[in-house]
Amino acid sequence: MRRIMLALGISLDGYIARPDGSVDFLFMPKDYSMAPFFKTIDAALMGSKTYLAGLRMSGGKINTYGIETYVLSRSLPPGERDGLIFTNAAPHEIAASLRERKGKNIWHMGGGQLAREFLKEDLIDEIHLGIMPKLIGAGIPLFPSGFPERHFNLLESKTYGQGMVFLRYDRSRAKSKPSAKSKLKSKH
Amino acid sequence: MRRIMLALGISLDGYIARPDGSVDFLFMPKDYSMAPFFKTIDAALMGSKTYLAGLRMSGGKINTYGIETYVLSRSLPPGERDGLIFTNAAPHEIAASLRERKGKNIWHMGGGQLAREFLKEDLIDEIHLGIMPKLIGAGIPLFPSGFPERHFNLLESKTYGQGMVFLRYDRSRAKSKPSAKSKLKSKH
Numbered sequence: 001m002r003r004i005m006l007a008l009g010i011s012l013d014g015y016i017a018r019p020d021g022s023v024d025f026l027f028m029p030k031d032y033s034m035a036p037f038f039k040t041i042d043a044a045l046m047g048s049k050t051y052l053a054g055l056r057m058s059g060g061k062i063n064t065y066g067i068e069t070y071v072l073s074r075s076l077p078p079g080e081r082d083g084l085i086f087t088n089a090a091p092h093e094i095a096a097s098l099r100e101r102k103g104k105n106i107w108h109m110g111g112g113q114l115a116r117e118f119l120k121e122d123l124i125d126e127i128h129l130g131i132m133p134k135l136i137g138a139g140i141p142l143f144p145s146g147f148p149e150r151h152f153n154l155l156e157s158k159t160y161g162q163g164m165v166f167l168r169y170d171r172s173r174a175k176s177k178p179s180a181k182s183k184l185k186s187k188h
Numbered sequence: 189m190r191r192i193m194l195a196l197g198i199s200l201d202g203y204i205a206r207p208d209g210s211v212d213f214l215f216m217p218k219d220y221s222m223a224p225f226f227k228t229i230d231a232a233l234m235g236s237k238t239y240l241a242g243l244r245m246s247g248g249k250i251n252t253y254g255i256e257t258y259v260l261s262r263s264l265p266p267g268e269r270d271g272l273i274f275t276n277a278a279p280h281e282i283a284a285s286l287r288e289r290k291g292k293n294i295w296h297m298g299g300g301q302l303a304r305e306f307l308k309e310d311l312i313d314e315i316h317l318g319i320m321p322k323l324i325g326a327g328i329p330l331f332p333s334g335f336p337e338r339h340f341n342l343l344e345s346k347t348y349g350q351g352m353v354f355l356r357y358d359r360s361r362a363k364s365k366p367s368a369k370s371k372l373k374s375k376h
Binding site for chain 2: 141
């Protein structure tokens with residue numbers, strides 16, 4: 001099944017951007033490449049705030065590098081334009097519709113509010129974090145509060161140049177599922 | 189000089205405790221020990237909320253394991269009692285007074301509000317984080333917003349049992365310091 005991968009660079013204090021949306025604190029170490037990751041995905045999702053920040057940063061045109069890219073927004077009009085697919089569908093609807101079709105994995109590009117919605121519905125299958133060795137003191141959090149506890153398995157931990165730590169996790173749903181035995185117990 | 193080490197276990201979403209102060213989500217992997225760290229310190233600092241949470245958790249008596257332990261509080265009466273030293277001195281005063289005397293390093297035990305005060309005054313020399321592979325969705329953040337940007341060097345990155353990632357950083361105050369990479373130890 002196509003997996004949804006929340007993959008982002010963050011500050012050591014957990015921010016994906018400064019309060020004004022800028023991401024100048026993020027860097028790409030020389031010995032790190034996103035190319036292997038890009039080979040595993042063929043669709044991307046982002047929230048409306050990430051879209052608007054992207055528009056501002058790019059000067060009005062977001063380059064999707066040929067990846068089918070969805071903007072999830074309840075306020076922006078749905079439809080295809082500027083190389084993007086705008087939709088007001090709920091996270092579980094988007095996930096189900098993408099998973100019905102064959103394809104590679106799906107990149108959840110953020111931001112935090114869309115991550116929270118996906119975590120609420122338990123739709124995040126992997127988390128990839130590039131942790132910068134910087135506290136920025138304020139910003140837009142990757143994990144704003146307001147979703148149920150979710151446990152993950154650490155799959156990979158790697159250090160790159162300039163002190164970037166890359167961590168990769170997948171969702172450990174099996175352990176949190178009640179067994180037949182505990183279901184019986186919970187009936188008492 | 190005696191260094192101040194902010195050392196704590198956190199959830200993957202950056203919390204040191206749940207909203208009610210409980211820390212049941214933290215675990216100690218079998219292959220990890222705090223003993224080497226304890227050998228490097230002979231004093232500890234905590235904020236009043238961490239003290240009060242500790243009192244609640246311990247049933248009324250905090251075990252300091254023989255470490256000179258300070259509770260920084262503007263509201264609790266200053267003085268020595270119950271094996272603790274209560275003080276209403278400011279972070280830079282405490283730091284200066286401890287550094288005047290010879291000794292080992294100083295453990296900053298948290299919480300987030302005291303960490304923020306120390307980061308405001310740039311008094312944190314090292315950060316040690318044990319990152320649990322769990323998003324808990326709500327709680328008390330280690331790094332609440334409201335301090336200036338602070339850059340660090342990654343000194344160590346190590347993976348332990350059950351997916352705990354241990355990261356150790358020191359403050360890079362001078363730009364001419366050698367890069368983190370040259371000092372880097374990593375298991376992966």
